[in-house]
Amino acid sequence: MDPSDQKHFLAVDYVVFALLLAASVGIGLYYALSGGRQRTTQEFLMADRSMRCLPVSLSLIASFQSAVAIIGVPAEIYTHGTQYWFIGCAYILGLLIPAHVFIPLLYRLKLSSAYQYLELRFSKVVRICGTLTFIFQMVIYMGVCVYTPAFALNAATGFQLWGTVLVTGLVCTLYTTLGGLKAVIWTDVFQTLVMFAGQIAVIIVGVERTGGMSEVWRKVKEGNRLSGLDLNPDPTERHTFWTLGVGGVFLMLSLYGVNQAQVQRYLSARTEKEAVRSCYMVFPSLQLALGLSCIMGLVMFARYCGEDFSEKLGSSSRDAMVIYFVMDMLQGLPGLPGLFVACLFSAALSTISSAFNSLATVTMEDLIKPHFPSMSEERATLLSKALAASYGLLCLAMAYLTHLLGDSVLLVALKIFGVVGGPILGLFCLGMFFPWANSIGAVAGLGAGLVGAFWVGIGSIVTRSSGAKRLPPRCHVNTTAVFQTAIGNATSRPTGLHRFYSLSYMWYAGFSCLIVILVGLTVSFLTGPMKEGEATPGTVYPLLGKLLFFLPEHMKKKVCCVTPLRPAIPSPQGPGSDKESNGAARGQHTPSQQQILLPDADSRVIEHETAV
Ligand SMILES: O=C(O)CCCC[C@@H]1SC[C@@H]2NC(=O)N[C@@H]21
Ligand code: NA
Numbered sequence: 001m002d003p004s005d006q007k008h009f010l011a012v013d014y015v016v017f018a019l020l021l022a023a024s025v026g027i028g029l030y031y032a033l034s035g036g037r038q039r040t041t042q043e044f045l046m047a048d049r050s051m052r053c054l055p056v057s058l059s060l061i062a063s064f065q066s067a068v069a070i071i072g073v074p075a076e077i078y079t080h081g082t083q084y085w086f087i088g089c090a091y092i093l094g095l096l097i098p099a100h101v102f103i104p105l106l107y108r109l110k111l112s113s114a115y116q117y118l119e120l121r122f123s124k125v126v127r128i129c130g131t132l133t134f135i136f137q138m139v140i141y142m143g144v145c146v147y148t149p150a151f152a153l154n155a156a157t158g159f160q161l162w163g164t165v166l167v168t169g170l171v172c173t174l175y176t177t178l179g180g181l182k183a184v185i186w187t188d189v190f191q192t193l194v195m196f197a198g199q200i201a202v203i204i205v206g207v208e209r210t211g212g213m214s215e216v217w218r219k220v221k222e223g224n225r226l227s228g229l230d231l232n233p234d235p236t237e238r239h240t241f242w243t244l245g246v247g248g249v250f251l252m253l254s255l256y257g258v259n260q261a262q263v264q265r266y267l268s269a270r271t272e273k274e275a276v277r278s279c280y281m282v283f284p285s286l287q288l289a290l291g292l293s294c295i296m297g298l299v300m301f302a303r304y305c306g307e308d309f310s311e312k313l314g315s316s317s318r319d320a321m322v323i324y325f326v327m328d329m330l331q332g333l334p335g336l337p338g339l340f341v342a343c344l345f346s347a348a349l350s351t352i353s354s355a356f357n358s359l360a361t362v363t364m365e366d367l368i369k370p371h372f373p374s375m376s377e378e379r380a381t382l383l384s385k386a387l388a389a390s391y392g393l394l395c396l397a398m399a400y401l402t403h404l405l406g407d408s409v410l411l412v413a414l415k416i417f418g419v420v421g422g423p424i425l426g427l428f429c430l431g432m433f434f435p436w437a438n439s440i441g442a443v444a445g446l447g448a449g450l451v452g453a454f455w456v457g458i459g460s461i462v463t464r465s466s467g468a469k470r471l472p473p474r475c476h477v478n479t480t481a482v483f484q485t486a487i488g489n490a491t492s493r494p495t496g497l498h499r500f501y502s503l504s505y506m507w508y509a510g511f512s513c514l515i516v517i518l519v520g521l522t523v524s525f526l527t528g529p530m531k532e533g534e535a536t537p538g539t540v541y542p543l544l545g546k547l548l549f550f551l552p553e554h555m556k557k558k559v560c561c562v563t564p565l566r567p568a569i570p571s572p573q574g575p576g577s578d579k580e581s582n583g584a585a586r587g588q589h590t591p592s593q594q595q596i597l598l599p600d601a602d603s604r605v606i607e608h609e610t611a612v
Pocket of ligand 1: 065070289
């Protein structure tokens with residue numbers, strides 16, 4: 001972009017941005033020097049399972065609301081209209097199912113890593129496969145999250161790119177390594193508030209500078225950016241109510257149901273009720289976050305009337321235009337550009353820190369501890385910190401890889417969740433809802449799901465058939481332009497493999513999840529399915545039993561396996577409760593060799609040794 005057009009920061013803007021980084025490091029330091037001073041993995045990785053629902057819910061939002069959404073969603077609305085807003089419909093089931101299916105089941109197993117479930121339900125091999133797939137997903141996603149704010153700022157303001165990436169990565173590594181999950185959750189709370197503040201400030205100033213609400217509304221209507229309910233059932237249509245509202249549910253479940261970063265937050269809650277409540281509390285905040293970024297896109301459209309930015313901002317104009325718009329709006333309001341940059345980096349830091357911490361947790365719990373059961377607490381904690389730091393450095397490398405991907409960052413992030421998160425969701429669903437599934441079926445299913453997802457994902461990139469229909473840019477749209485666009489799309493209907501490659505990326509999660517379940521069940525039946533109730537009790541969700549709730553008990557017993565979920569864990573007696581007595585109440589032995597006491601069908605108690 002030519003320097004004359006570049007917007008510049010005042011000293012006060014840098015001060016606001018520096019304050020954000022300092023506050024985050026301060027919170028990290030506070031938790032490094034208070035409480036148990038992060039001396040045990042229970043504290044460092046699980047926040048002593050002492051968290052209340054408010055911080056957990058804000059941290060749940062922060063984990064998967066990064067600069068990608070802050071920049072990507074307004075650009076999406078600006079270019080394609082408000083169809084994307086229908087993803088909000090996916091938040092209903094996308095949070096109800098985790099609250100009533102995944103959380104109760106996983107919380108009562110008292111795990112540290114979500115993938116311990118896979119060993120309890122299937123085998124160690126399945127657990128390792130799940131863990132490695134998760135690590136792969138989060139490392140790439142982290143790279144996108146570190147790169148996005150730095151790149152967008154560089155394109156719009158000349159802010160030096162790699163210096164920012166380095167500072168972001170190092171600050172984040174520092175407070176995550178110092179303060180553990182407690183610091184990550186509380187910095188997430190602070191950063192989520194900054195994120196909302198920054199977006200609200202831009203919207204208020206933007207509306208005011210574009211001539212007020214009515215003017216914005218008029219221009220948006222004339223530019224036909226308000227998309228109606230598009231009920232087109234064609235799965236290759238990029239954004240319709242079905243791809244967003246239904247396909248989006250699978251995307252949400254892969255994140256809020258089985259992703260370690262979110263599961264770890266549920267498990268860090270004081271009680272199961274707090275965990276469920278935190279999941280419910282995510283809904284309004286997530287809708288607010290979605291609404292703010294969509295409205296920002298509409299205000300941006302009203303301001304520039306869909307002008308094409310490519311000549312101004314170069315090739316990847318979509319992602320940089322939001323920063324350009326923000327700098328254009330906030331020019332001359334000292335401190336506000338700094339607030340928005342702080343908002344951008346808050347969104348990035350809160351996601352990256354959650355990713356570091358969850359990666360360190362699963363690496364520790366799933367890949368290291370099982371091989372070194374006698375490792376001392378302090379060594380394990382030290383190793384966890386070293387892991388958090390090394391993942392920090394790895395993500396800087398991944399940031400560079402993102403540089404090469406070239407697609408809109410929102411698309412890249414959503415594709416990662418679909419292509420990699422979808423199969424993991426399928427693996428958990430196979431284990432939870434299908435008692436007959438066995439380990440061989442699980443591994444085969446996961447493999448098939450990943451192959452299928454990568455095939456369609458890479459195929460769509462190679463053949464560039466993401467089917468993105470750009471709306472005509474002008475404010476006052478003349479009908480011929482719309483007509484020509486319609487004609488253009490009708491004639492270029494893809495066929496055969498090309499039709500497969502043009503499957504909407506919003507269906508990737510659902511599509512790959514289905515493959516895992518179908519292949520997993522088929523292979524399980526071919527290799528000797530597991531019997532009813534043979535699986536470790538408490539690891540199968542009595543789906544049929546819940547769906548046939550209207551049948552009397554004796555009928556249900558005949559129809560389906562009724563291994564009940566484990567009884568809810570009694571909530572601790574008051575804040576000062578002594579863990580030992582509590583543990584004894586639950587029949588637990590020493591915390592290191594935690595027994596998972598699972599009631600089985602005839603109420604015999606099976607002691608299930610796990611080195612937690
Ligand atoms: O913001 C990101 O880092 C990723 C893009 C959004 C991810 C999904 S979309 C549905 C859900 N709502 C969110 O705010 N994040 C997740
Ligand atoms: Na975030």
